[in-house]
Amino acid sequence: MTHRTVLISGAGIAGPTLAYWLARHGFRPTVVERADAPRSSGSPVDVRGPAVRVAERMGVMARLREAGTRVDNLDFVDGRGRRVGRVDMRALRRAAGSTEVELPRGDLAAILRDACRDDAEFVFGDSVVALTQDAGGVHVTFDRSAPRDFDLVIGADGLHSATRQLAFGPESDHVHHMGLYIATVTLDEPVGHARDVLMYNTPGRAVSVHPGRDRPLAAFLFRSPALAGFHHRDTEQHRRLLVEAFSGGTWRVPDLLDRVRAADDLYFDAVSQVRLPRWSHGRVALLGDAASCVSLFGDGSSLAMAGAATLAGALAAHPDDHGAAFRRYEAGHRALVEPKQGNAGRAAAMLVPATARGIAARNLATRLWPLAAAGRWLGRRSGTPVSRPAANAAGRRPGPAMPTGGSPERP
Structure with a gap:
């Protein structure tokens, strides 16, 4: 029987992207979402690499750029707001020949949902609470809706996936803490740096302000072992942890902590890999x-889009053999994911150095990144290979474009 x-x-x-491609391959997708309504705005994320091609094939790239x-x-x-280092994101994008775009996560999700709204059923304010498989399909029990049967079930419900816990076991077996916590909160007032992200570091701490498009966003990162008793949905606990971690900070930190105390849209979680x-x-x-999950530092949104297209293609190639389809999808997509997971620690070290010496070395290294980027761009335009510069004062070669925001997908 063909699975439909x-x-x-x-x-x-991931979910709406998969729904779009499944519908075009003749499947009937239903998307269930725990939240009562779609989110708007949110942390900035990137659409880059293979995800750009996916977006182009979906006909949404122009909307993403807008x-x-x-x-x-x-x-x-x-601490006094003086610039001590700069990464020219435009130069790095040119050097990489990138057609990437950064946009608020909520806007990306909304555009992807809009692309498949006529071809998929969406159910908001509900979640899966039990799964029972047999030879004919999967019997699904929902929190609110009546039970239903499906040929296949795909968990695209983020870092704290309920689907993964139901089918694969406890979260603690699969989610691995990377020694960092992140929080984000929107700001009510516009900022005076409409095209620049500002970041302030102290050892093991980072605070940034992203101008956003409609509303600025503040982000907090701090190094810490896994915190006993931490729960990703306990907002009052999150406020206390942030204030403890950043009290006494200079720059804009006191005002940003005041915003944290008053915010009803605070996001806080451990930086983790799955x-x-x-x-x-x-x-x-x-x-x-x-x-x-690659972590905060690994192109999670782009990988989600690319993986969704790969999975839909595999199911279309093996419509009557879900086992073969899943093996094909996993073999193809792991080749993209695993290198990103291996590099995540390097990006964390750049953004949140653990020592004052590391911060100074990182700031010094930024003086070489624009030169390296310009050289590679000129070399590409002339057709002449350009060698990478020698190791910088920190003992490392200039790194890749640094992330300016984003967060793992969350349910």
Whole structure:
């Protein structure tokens, strides 16, 4: 029997992209989302690499560019607000020949949902609470809706995936803390640096202000072992942890903490990776952060879009053999994910150096990045290979474009 009905848990980035492609391959997708309504705005994320091609094939790339944040620079500042380092994001994009776009996560999700709204059923304010598989399909029990049967179930419900827990076991077996916590909160007042992200570091701490497109966003990062008793939905606990971690800070930190105390849109979570030996179990498979969260520093949204297209293509190639389809999807997509997971620690070290010496070395290194970027861009235009510069004062070669924001997909 050809599998035609597919339940997708999660209406973030991966879920709607998968729904779009499944519908075009003749499947009937249903997307269930825990939230009562779609989110708007949110942390900035990137659409880059293979995700650009996916977006172009979906016909949404122009809309993504219209929603873009258009950040030019990442400026590092000291406690008095003086610039002590800069990464020219435009130069790095030119050097990489990139057609990427950065935009608020909520806007990306909304555009992707709009692309498939006529071809998929969306159910908001509900979630999967039980799964029972047999030879004919998956019997799904919902928190609010009546039970239903589907041929396949795909968990695209983020870092704290309920689908993964139901089909693959406890979260603690698969989610691995990377020694960092992140918080974001929107700001009520516009900022005076409409094209620049500002970041202030102290050892093991980072605070940044992103101008956004409609509303600025503040982000906090701090190094810490896994915190006993931490829960990603306990907002009052989050406020206390942030104030403890950043009290006494200079620059804009006191005012930003006041915003944290008053905010009703505070996001706080551990920076984590998800690693599983397999992404499928019978008729249930995982996608995006639920399967392989790279962490804050790993192009999670782009990987989610690319993985969704790969999974839909695999199911179309093997419509009567979900096992073969899932193996094909996993073999192809792991080749993109695993290098990103391996590099995540390097990006964390750049953005949140653990020592004062590390901060100074990072700031000094930024003076070489624009030169390296310009050289590679000129070399590409002339057709002449340009060698990478020698190691910088920090003992490392200039790194890749640094992330300016974003967060793992969350349910």
